[in-house]
Amino acid sequence: MIHLSRIGRLAAASLLVLAIAACGGTADDADGRRATSVAGLPDGRVSEGEILANAKGPATGQSCIDCHGEDGNAPLDDSYPRIGGQYADYLAHALHQYREGRREHALMSQQAAHLTDQQIADLAAYFGSRPTQLRDLHGVH
Amino acid sequence: MTRPLTIAAGLAVALFTLASLPLTASAQDAAPPASGEAEPAAPAEAATTAPVGNPEAGRQLTYTCLGCHGITGYKNVYPTYHVPMIGGQSALYLTNALNEYRNGTRRHPTMETQARSFSDQDIADIAAFLSELSP
Numbered sequence: 001m002i003h004l005s006r007i008g009r010l011a012a013a014s015l016l017v018l019a020i021a022a023c024g025g026t027a028d029d030a031d032g033r034r035a036t037s038v039a040g041l042p043d044g045r046v047s048e049g050e051i052l053a054n055a056k057g058p059a060t061g062q063s064c065i066d067c068h069g070e071d072g073n074a075p076l077d078d079s080y081p082r083i084g085g086q087y088a089d090y091l092a093h094a095l096h097q098y099r100e101g102r103r104e105h106a107l108m109s110q111q112a113a114h115l116t117d118q119q120i121a122d123l124a125a126y127f128g129s130r131p132t133q134l135r136d137l138h139g140v141h
Numbered sequence: 142m143t144r145p146l147t148i149a150a151g152l153a154v155a156l157f158t159l160a161s162l163p164l165t166a167s168a169q170d171a172a173p174p175a176s177g178e179a180e181p182a183a184p185a186e187a188a189t190t191a192p193v194g195n196p197e198a199g200r201q202l203t204y205t206c207l208g209c210h211g212i213t214g215y216k217n218v219y220p221t222y223h224v225p226m227i228g229g230q231s232a233l234y235l236t237n238a239l240n241e242y243r244n245g246t247r248r249h250p251t252m253e254t255q256a257r258s259f260s261d262q263d264i265a266d267i268a269a270f271l272s273e274l275s276p
Contacts, residue, residue: 104241
């Protein structure tokens with residue numbers, strides 16, 4: 001009987017987790033620009049991110065700013081994205097993808113290869129805090 | 142004596158048939174390889190001589206993007222993060238992103254499916270429309 005009630009509690013807990021998880025795919029205007037929210041990532045620090053964004057990466061000899069421009073808004077090459085004011089958690093996700101080899105770029109894969117979770121969170125927080133030239137597609141049609 | 146000869150003749154016929162089958166097959170395929178070889182070259186060329194994007198066509202094609210990119214603050218799940226703002230990115234960046242999703246070198250289940258349904262021209266059109274947007 002104890003065993004059964006344990007299973008019951010487990011099932012209830014699982015349902016609760018599922019219910020919470022199901023809330024994830026919805027709009028969230030209020031904290032849209034919060035530093036980071038990739039699950040398990042440390043909180044991003046804007047000031048630390050700014051220092052790192054201007055530091056030359058050991059692998060490429062380039063800093064983030066060298067290629068993405070001031071505030072991440074003046075890319076040196078047309079193929080480089082604008083990252084200023086982009087959602088910080090998306091930027092963190094992109095760096096994770098590069099680090100894990102799930103997204104590839106001659107420069108970015110090397111730049112991200114040795115970043116720690118904290119550094120990714122800091123960089124994402126910094127660029128996410130900059131003004132943006134981007135927009136979502138709400139109302140564009 | 143006749144039997145081994147028959148077997149030998151049969152074998153010869155069989156060998157001839159077997160040998161000629163691939164020949165006919167390849168002869169029939171001879172025409173398609175001309176276009177078949179041209180096709181793999183097309184995506185490679187797309188990087189340098191991409192089709193010219195038509196923003197108005199892109200406007201129509203991007204209705205499908207609204208379900209995620211058209212809702213302010215919308216979040217991806219597993220893992221959880223805001224779907225990126227894509228309006229205002231350069232046409233080249235957007236083109237590369239869609240090509241990478243289509244090739245499977247950039248991973249995202251929904252985006253890979255979407256990108257696989259687009260032609261090179263569609264991608265150029267979408268990129269042209271989105272790159273002209275500003276905040």
